[in-house]
Amino acid sequence: MGKIKMAKNPPKIDMTPMVDLFFLLLIFFILTATFRPQEAVAVDTPSSNSNTTTPESHVITLTVSKDNLVFFNIDNGTDSSEHLRAKVLQAMGSQYSIRFTPAEIKRFEALNSFSLPIAKMKDWLDAKDAKTRDAMHTGLPMDSTDNQLLMWIRFARQYYPDFEVALKGDRDADYKEVKKVIDILQDNNVNKFNLTTNLEADKVTLDNI
């Protein structure tokens, strides 16, 4: 007599918890996402088997592009309240007796790496769009008569002595140029470098001998 009773109600799955979870994750990822800022120059970094990651903040990034231009970039500190970029720019301005308006300083904080003499910095900041800005990267003076790269690094370290240095060279950049940058850094008593590379695992065993 006992018949198996089938469930009458249609099998409806409540998806609300799943959707809730989706949104939660979405919000988490949106908030934690750090976008790679648009670089002034595309750099194809060499690969290594090192698995260390770049430090989060307080990094001086020195980029050596394919055509051997050296780009300088520092970040603004852990959060934007430190205004490290602004301080360094003002220090550079007073060193070379250039006055930057507050608007220009603000724009500098939002911008990225550059490779141009300090005399042209005002034009660069006042440039209308990114295209004209990119066309202005003619090289940062770094010879013995006018070593602006040295000054930039010096002022950056003055405001935050523990800046890490990331050296990001293109695989086809000349080592001579990179060596020049390394020498300038060593003049500033920076002896620890982070060479930015791509990860490429390479395994060796004793059989390789």
Next chain:
Amino acid sequence: MAEIIQNEGGGKQKGKRRIKRHSTHIDMTPMVDLACLLLTFFMLTTAFSKAKVMEIILPERTQEDDKNRPQVDDSKVLNLILVDNDKILWYNGLADPTKASLPPLVETDFSADGIRKILLQRNRDLFAKIDGLNNDIITGKIKLPRDSVDARIVNFKRGDKLGPVVLIKAHDNVKYKNVVDIIDEMSITNIASYALVDINHVENKMVSNYFAATSSGAGSNK
């Protein structure tokens, strides 16, 4: 599906207003789709956006007449001179211009059979130790936290007496890639001590002699 089911509010009204009769089910599927899409996008971009770095610590600048300069045994020194076209010339010991014959340069390249083999052969003892430790960790023979493994490796490197002291020198026109490659090679083969050094004029001469000899077909370079 994910939807908001709203009770019909106008049930007990007296038949005048019939606009709200039909149920207001909002179909949330497109929104959920979009949320999924964004979620996937953010998950993927955050996971891959971190650049990797290779750390290198250069020796501090010292004065020429510094008494505290580390003294190295000449026989342990392995000089690698990077030259263009991804080639490496290497020699042992010190190139002393006052001596009658300069050490011969040997050409090799960045392949696994090239420089890596040379480095591994010279560094066999240390490499075997570190490799053995890593294998024991992987197979579970020894259970150690990552930190103490690293500390042990550092100790191995410090106590190493047999491995070479590698001096890396770059000739003109060397690309940055080669320098990174060779430093990477040092970490792959677990070389304990290596340094990036400026090339000196004796070595410059040796390199140009070597190229003169090979291009004229003489073969060896003495």
